[in-house]
Amino acid sequence: MPEVKHQKWWGWGYDGIPDFHHENKPAFAPFVLTHVGLDLATAPVVRPPALSDLDVPATLASEADLDALAAIVGAANVLTDDETRIVHWAGRSVRDLIRTRKGDFSRVTDVVVYPGSEDEVQAVLACASERDLVVIPFGGGTSISGSLQAEDGETRVVVTLDLGRMNRVLSVDEHSGLAHVQAGILGPDLEDALGARGLTMGHVPDSFTYSTLGGWVATRSSGMQSDKYGDIADIVKGLRLVRPSGVLALRDLPSTSTGPSVREMVIGSEGRLGVITEVTIQVHPLPERREVVAYLFPTWDDGLRALHAVARSEAHPVFTRISDADETAFSLSTQKEPRSALKKAAAFGQDRLWDFLRLRGWDLDAMCIGYVCYEGSKKHNDREKDAVKAIVGRHGGIVLGTGPGALYDQKKFDTPYIRDFLLDRRTVGDVSETAAPWSKLAEVHRRAKAAAQRAFAEIGRQGFVMCHLSHSYHSGACLYFTFAFVLDDARDDLEQYDTVKRAIQQEFIDAGATLSHHHGVGTEHRPWMEQDLSAEGVALMAGLFATADPENRLNPEKVLPSKRLGEPPAL
Numbered sequence: 001m002p003e004v005k006h007q008k009w010w011g012w013g014y015d016g017i018p019d020f021h022h023e024n025k026p027a028f029a030p031f032v033l034t035h036v037g038l039d040l041a042t043a044p045v046v047r048p049p050a051l052s053d054l055d056v057p058a059t060l061a062s063e064a065d066l067d068a069l070a071a072i073v074g075a076a077n078v079l080t081d082d083e084t085r086i087v088h089w090a091g092r093s094v095r096d097l098i099r100t101r102k103g104d105f106s107r108v109t110d111v112v113v114y115p116g117s118e119d120e121v122q123a124v125l126a127c128a129s130e131r132d133l134v135v136i137p138f139g140g141g142t143s144i145s146g147s148l149q150a151e152d153g154e155t156r157v158v159v160t161l162d163l164g165r166m167n168r169v170l171s172v173d174e175h176s177g178l179a180h181v182q183a184g185i186l187g188p189d190l191e192d193a194l195g196a197r198g199l200t201m202g203h204v205p206d207s208f209t210y211s212t213l214g215g216w217v218a219t220r221s222s223g224m225q226s227d228k229y230g231d232i233a234d235i236v237k238g239l240r241l242v243r244p245s246g247v248l249a250l251r252d253l254p255s256t257s258t259g260p261s262v263r264e265m266v267i268g269s270e271g272r273l274g275v276i277t278e279v280t281i282q283v284h285p286l287p288e289r290r291e292v293v294a295y296l297f298p299t300w301d302d303g304l305r306a307l308h309a310v311a312r313s314e315a316h317p318v319f320t321r322i323s324d325a326d327e328t329a330f331s332l333s334t335q336k337e338p339r340s341a342l343k344k345a346a347a348f349g350q351d352r353l354w355d356f357l358r359l360r361g362w363d364l365d366a367m368c369i370g371y372v373c374y375e376g377s378k379k380h381n382d383r384e385k386d387a388v389k390a391i392v393g394r395h396g397g398i399v400l401g402t403g404p405g406a407l408y409d410q411k412k413f414d415t416p417y418i419r420d421f422l423l424d425r426r427t428v429g430d431v432s433e434t435a436a437p438w439s440k441l442a443e444v445h446r447r448a449k450a451a452a453q454r455a456f457a458e459i460g461r462q463g464f465v466m467c468h469l470s471h472s473y474h475s476g477a478c479l480y481f482t483f484a485f486v487l488d489d490a491r492d493d494l495e496q497y498d499t500v501k502r503a504i505q506q507e508f509i510d511a512g513a514t515l516s517h518h519h520g521v522g523t524e525h526r527p528w529m530e531q532d533l534s535a536e537g538v539a540l541m542a543g544l545f546a547t548a549d550p551e552n553r554l555n556p557e558k559v560l561p562s563k564r565l566g567e568p569p570a571l
Helices: 028-036 063-073 082-089 094-102 118-131 187-195 213-218 262-266 300-311 325-333 341-359 378-394 402-411 415-423 438-459 493-510 526-533 535-548
Strands: 111-113 134-138 158-162 169-173 178-182 236-243 246-250 275-282 289-297 319-323 368-376 398-401 427-437 463-470 476-486
Touching: 028 325, 028 463, 028 476, 063 111, 063 118, 082 111, 082 158, 094 415, 094 427, 094 493, 118 134, 118 158, 118 236, 118 275, 134 275, 169 187, 213 275, 236 262, 246 262, 289 300, 289 378, 289 402, 300 319, 300 368, 300 378, 300 438, 300 463, 319 325, 325 368, 325 463, 368 378, 368 402, 378 398, 398 402, 415 427, 427 438, 427 493, 438 463, 438 476, 438 493, 476 493, 493 526, 526 535
Parallel strands: 111 158, 134 158
Antiparallel strands: 169 178, 178 275, 236 246, 236 275, 289 368, 289 398, 319 368, 319 463, 427 476, 463 476
16 A cells, blocks of 8 residues: 555545534624525534445456556555545545535546656556556646546546655755656645755645645646745746656756747646656745735725735735635634633724724725735835835725734635535535636626626525635736535535536636636536637647547546537537
8 A cells, every 4th residue: 555645535634634613613603694594503414424335336447457557566556445446536626525425426437556656657658558548647636627537438447647656856956946846746745845955835725735746737726825936837947747658858947939838738738648747846945034914905996906006016925815895704704712811802902993993984894804925034024014004005904914814824724624514514615716807807706796696596595605816917816706505405416516606607708707717627617618718729729639649548538528619429
């Protein structure tokens, strides 16, 4: 058995991580009752069943297939047991988890293979060509866009290639600020290794704890600190991609003008072009100081204008973020009951602040909380904070300080656990994210929330949708929406979910935004690719995939179907 950490088969995170608890958060239960109609006092808790109680389809891999793979990586690194296969059969989207918890296993991977080197990856792909196998690369399994599942109708043996054993920092060029790293390394392990050298990559996606470097590259990830460190496409300076015919090697160059970017073709390819084994990333010295400061704005529009001004200013924070009024209210509902004298004093101070703002004419139901992160020397941070404070003040906002900012920094990875808590109570909580120019953000926000409410009405459910802005660029930013509703037992779960999810995604396109800023495409976002890229853009991409993988065995059907969108099926 390889020593590779995996998330639990039925939800987010490792076994043993404490579940989300609301009992110490007195405002949470009233909030979800008001906004989605979920009564936590009476709602039955439907926990995932034991895996042994579910009917896991038998592997289609023959003894000859398994022997051939074991000859490459060793028998201990070729697994066909039910739990390993179910851990790897899908990602962690709501769609994936609903099906997994019900035992609705359509096309489960047949065998999980753990290569220990690039040569072994190459040999596995050669074996796949010889034996007509399908290969799906796997990092941490955090995909929420359907990037890891085989198609329901796939008749070939499906091999999941888990890169978890290839998890080392191979070399560091401190003079150039580059690190050469194996693709299977998890986010925390990468940062620990770099931190021991006084360095950081600075890439912190929501999935950071459980996702891998190779997964970030394959799905064109963006981290919370992208305002300073860039998206993964900015961070990657070289890579190695194993293909059935050989190894694509891109050297660690700062920039190049050698035709269309092959590097860009690989980033976001989701396994359709090959298996990413090594990546050269840019790294930075650890900052002297790190501070997250919270700000409060009278309205969403005030906050948008302020963050737009920050993006155009001489200040260059690590990240800027603002929650709309609904997300602000949700965040306040997750505050723990104050127990210590210090926390009771803080709670008293917060109440007095609300009283003061009411006297100033603020509508507390419209106020929005924002966060800005600063890194550097004390002098640098103070200068940046002064610049942002002035901008915030010009847009009617106030400074809350580092206390709420530090709390946000501590809780930033908690949302998936709340999602699983809700799913245990027959309640969907999921996300859709997009990006648009600054001039369109307010309209995209309004239209997407309205589309969600129309979808809730269509399925006859009370629903809630909230949003935050993050990942600011010169020309625009990301909007990240979270929606929730209680499932109707009289209707199909996935039909209800799809109605809401599709309404939001379509509104992104109709409002002039993109269908995905950083969650990739997989299969869930695939229907909108032609609307997002144009017919000619899809044709170019389809041609690339068809040429690179004519046998359609490298994570087939992800990003684009094997046929052109809109093309009728062959008779």
